[in-house]
Amino acid sequence: MESVSLTDKSVTDFLAAVRSPEPTPGGGSTAALAGAMGASLFAMVAGLPKSRATTAEDIARLAAAGARCTALADELKALIDRDSEAYQQVMAAYRLPKAVDEEKAARTKAIQLAMRAATDAPLDVMRACADAAEQGVVVATMGNPSASSDAAVGFELLGAGLRGAKLNVEINLGSIKDGEYVKKVQGQIEELERALAHETKAARQAS
Amino acid sequence: MESVSLTDKSVTDFLAAVRSPEPTPGGGSTAALAGAMGASLFAMVAGLPKSRATTAEDIARLAAAGARCTALADELKALIDRDSEAYQQVMAAYRLPKAVDEEKAARTKAIQLAMRAATDAPLDVMRACADAAEQGVVVATMGNPSASSDAAVGFELLGAGLRGAKLNVEINLGSIKDGEYVKKVQGQIEELERALAHETKAARQAS
Numbered sequence A, B: 001m002e003s004v005s006l007t008d009k010s011v012t013d014f015l016a017a018v019r020s021p022e023p024t025p026g027g028g029s030t031a032a033l034a035g036a037m038g039a040s041l042f043a044m045v046a047g048l049p050k051s052r053a054t055t056a057e058d059i060a061r062l063a064a065a066g067a068r069c070t071a072l073a074d075e076l077k078a079l080i081d082r083d084s085e086a087y088q089q090v091m092a093a094y095r096l097p098k099a100v101d102e103e104k105a106a107r108t109k110a111i112q113l114a115m116r117a118a119t120d121a122p123l124d125v126m127r128a129c130a131d132a133a134e135q136g137v138v139v140a141t142m143g144n145p146s147a148s149s150d151a152a153v154g155f156e157l158l159g160a161g162l163r164g165a166k167l168n169v170e171i172n173l174g175s176i177k178d179g180e181y182v183k184k185v186q187g188q189i190e191e192l193e194r195a196l197a198h199e200t201k202a203a204r205q206a207s
Helices: A011-019 A027-046 A056-094 A101-142 A145-173 A179-206 B011-019 B027-046 B056-094 B101-142 B145-173 B179-206
Strands: none
Touching: A011 A027, A011 B011, A011 B027, A011 B056, A027 A056, A027 A101, A027 A145, A027 B011, A027 B027, A027 B145, A056 A101, A056 A145, A056 B011, A101 A145, A101 A179, A145 A179, A145 B027, A145 B145, B011 B027, B027 B056, B027 B101, B027 B145, B056 B101, B056 B145, B101 B145, B101 B179, B145 B179
């Protein structure tokens, strides 16, 4: 269990916590941090002087993309903790007593609830990464061209964040009994992965 | 200029520093951190009980892979700072006086030296990511199968780290006048990218 927020830790201590044999923070939290770094790079590039936005409309569009990336970076940062906490709830549910039928039923219900939350967290990471990539097209097209490699690194990090989160959605989905929810989420993850690939390609062509 | 090491900062403050319009930390440092997270995930998985290594030889191989990933994670962590510092040296060199011929010559020499260091840092990030991916094949094959998604996220992060660093190598290489060095590095980055793709595929097939 974490006594402090993972994001209050120093980078050194966060990496040490990843490396430790404790189950959290693991792949889910690191994927969220990769996404947060990608969105932060876009926010940085959007805020640089000497952008390619010259009309008032484009200047406003670039500023809006930067502001949105800042908000998404904060959301992804919060998901670093949320992902680990959700996984800790799953482990806590598995540790519930199961001696009698009533306990078994309560435990199963708790596991299913916790698994839903542990699936929703990386699904939200995927969503935020795809959203940031959409803004990233604006940033890569209109931002200061001398920061083009920073924007391109942003797409790499968002790709790792989204696909890393997807691996966690899928593994948790395997334990969820609500077939309708499973099917809905499977559709969403495919759509989000497609969206990111589309935006990444658009940014490459535009910049 | 950074007054403290970037890795002594909290995750929150590190992300804020990325987001700020200051040129460092930028894509290079975030790529190094992505790589450090990937290597750390492998070290974590290698250290988990219930591995698939049963013979003494395999147990030793998995432990060695874990130890190597721990060392590579530390190296990548150090590169978070080294990349930003190298870029600050480039900017400092560009600010040198250039009023007379002697100053011009000294400035050009300083820029070339700083550019070399700023190319070597992300090149070392690429090397460390490729090395970690090689160890990751052992980890993904022999580590506890219930942590397979953590190992797979590790490969995503190392891929983003290596390709993100590559973007920085390439952009700096464009300013380097030593043709022999440029050619040598171009060969190395191709080889490192191929190595990572090969290891990633091998891990997917083995796990």
